[in-house]
Amino acid sequence: MTNLWAIIRKDLLEIFRARGTYFYIPGMFLMSTFFFFSYFALYGQIANEKPDVILATTRVFLNGMGYMLPMLYALFACNLSSAGLVFEKQKRSLESLMATPVSIRRIWIGKSLSATLSALAIAYGASIVAYCVIALAEVYPKVHKAIAPHGLAFLTALVLVPLTIFTISLLVSYIQLVTRNPRMGNLVYGLLLLVSWGALFLASFYLPALGISVDYYPLIFVGLIVVFGTVAYLCSRALTKEKVVLSSKG
Amino acid sequence: MAMGPASASSAIRLEGIHKHLSGRHVLDGVGFAVEQGDIFGCLGPNGAGKTTTIRIMLGLLRADAGTVTVTGRDPAEDAARARVGFLLEADGLYDDLSAWDNLDYYARLYGVRDPGGRIAEVLDGAGLADRGRDKVSAYSKGMRQRLAIARAVLHSPDVLILDEPTAGLDPGGQVEVRRMLQDLRERGTTVFLSSHNLDEMQRLCNRIVLIHGGRIRLYGDLESLAAGSxxxxxxxxxxxxxxxxxxxxxxxxxxxxxxxxxxxxxxxxxxxxxxxxxxxxxxxxxxxxxxxxxxxDSLEDLYVRIEAEARAGAAAGGAPGAGGRR
Structure with a gap:
């Protein structure tokens, strides 16, 4: 485990020391402001309602935020795992890393985990800011009650979303490890995100129409984790250092 | 081609290695042994199969046939690679990290005890003690190479595999790297050195192997090879x-x-x-x-003649040129 953490530690160090990260993070924050705008648009309609209505509506919104906001940052994780590996292959530092006493699976998992963790750190930061603005600054002064998302939203945000992001990162990293063409990896993560977001989007329309509560949303994440995780497991069986070396230039 | 004499305690041992890459027979029965304490030189023109041999010794590629042991183990095992230090053609350093952080990373990967003390020691040995906190991107080529060698010896390996350690260095840098290698030899580290610099090989190595077209053309003790040439x-x-x-x-x-x-x-x-x-x-x-x-005969004389023979042999239908010299 020591060398797995060494990989994660080094990658996190690199990510948060790279200037590019600090251009990317504000961009992601900017993208997540649509949550605020949609909430405040809704709040404008319910501001004069009874406190119970405001609380119930806000809670549904916060639940949705727990599901959706961290997933937005999956994009960041995929970009990191993709760009990081492409760069390491170009610089041939990956070849040096593979010559150390670390298995290729550990390298793969370590790199995917570091991308996931950095994306989650930023996602949770954004979520906490969003919660403070919505629940504490806006709603609390009005209703004088603290409001928290549903337990399932917490479970999703803290367990299921990280696992989903991790499995997506694993698949993106795998493709970047074994393919000569970095665009292939970008295409894969674009497709995976499209599938994930598509599943969530369709569910947000059809589950309520079928009379299924939003509380069942975690099942969508479980489904994604099972599918992506199974594919990642099958990929791990085929991953060898030789494949990585031969897909690198030089 | 049969292996030369080798003791059971050979630091590196290759027997009958064959490797095909992209439909080409890159290694054709390569076999040699590097004894403990050797500075062993690997020579050959570009495309001879040297890098493939090194990659096989580091467990990065698997041989199609034949056996490889490094420190008595299969290099695919983590335990074998834990006792090997290396410098590949590309130094593999992280430009955005300082020299210290680069070494700290590898110290953790190898599980080095007292990493702080050891890092300070190797940085000092590489003459980089006062630049340890600088980003590697600010380093000259010579400094990078010395740092990469410092990284290779960080975990006090039994075997050191170096691919072109003085390539691109100015004469001062080359002397510095040679001094580091001689120090290592005095401490009993086995060094496998691949280089195009024949003068350097002659100065540093006690035994050599010459690979051409994926086959061994010359192998053995440098003095006796020159004497018996x-x-x-x-x-x-x-x-x-x-x-x-x-x-x-x-x-x-x-x-x-x-x-x-x-x-x-x-x-x-x-x-x-x-x-x-x-x-x-x-x-x-x-x-x-x-x-x-x-x-x-200098090593250069030997090299030039054997390479010419190998080319002539290949032109005459792929027969091994001077392969019988082993």
Missing amino acids: GRRGAVIETSAPVPDEVLAALRQEAGVSADRDGAAVTVSGGASFEVPPVVAFLVQKGIRIEQVTKQQ
Whole structure:
């Protein structure tokens, strides 16, 4: 485990020391402001309602935020795992890393985990800011009650979303490890995100129409984790250092 | 091709290695042994199979056939690679990290005890103690190379595999790297060195292997290879030009080739050539000898000749050129 953490530690160090990260993070924050705008648009309609209505509506919104906001940052994780590996292959530092006493699976998992963790750190930061603005600054002064998302939203945000992001990162990293063409990896993560977001989007329309509560949303994440995780497991069986070396230039 | 003599305790041992890449037979029965404490040189032109051999020794590629052991284990095992230090063609350093962070990363990967103390020690050894906190992107090529070697020795490996460690360095940098390698040899580290720099190989290595076209063309102890290469001789400086009849007699009776150049005679012969009988012959003929300089094939002479033979062999239908020299 020591060398797995060494990989994660080094990658996190690199990510948060790279200037590019600090251009990317504000961009992601900017993208997540649509949550605020949609909430405040809704709040404008319910501001004069009874406190119970405001609380119930806000809670549904916060639940949705727990599901959706961290997933937005999956994009960041995929970009990191993709760009990081492409760069390491170009610089041939990956070849040096593979010559150390670390298995290729550990390298793969370590790199995917570091991308996931950095994306989650930023996602949770954004979520906490969003919660403070919505629940504490806006709603609390009005209703004088603290409001928290549903337990399932917490479970999703803290367990299921990280696992989903991790499995997506694993698949993106795998493709970047074994393919000569970095665009292939970008295409894969674009497709995976499209599938994930598509599943969530369709569910947000059809589950309520079928009379299924939003509380069942975690099942969508479980489904994604099972599918992506199974594919990642099958990929791990085929991953060898030789494949990585031969897909690198030089 | 059969393996040369090797002890069970060989630091690196390759036997009958075959490797195909992209439909090309890159290694064709390569086998050699690197003994503990050797500085072992691997020579060959570009595309000869040196890098593939190194990658196999580091467990990055698997041989299609044959066996490889490094420190007595399969290099695919983590435990084998834990005892090996390396410097590949690309230094593999992280530009955005400081030298210290680069070393700290590898110290953690290798599980080095007291990483802080050891990092300070190797940085000092590489002459980078005062630049340890600088980003590697600010380093010169020579500094990078010294840092990469420091990284390779960080975990005090038993075996060091270095691919072109002095490539791209200025003469001062080359001397510095050679000094580091000689220090390592004195400490008993086995070094496998791949280089195009024949002069450097001759200075540093006690044994060599020459690979050409995926086959071994020359393998063994450097001194005996040069001595047994069939080209030995001497330049004998005399007080006056040697007369033609003496020269002819020397050729005929001593069975050597002899050429006169002013007041000097260059004599050469086969593997059994000895200087004293030639000198005695000339003295007997009344020639006054001023100075005798023994000549032996340099590694460069050997390399050039064997490479030419290998090319000629390949042109004649892919027969192994000087493969039989092993």
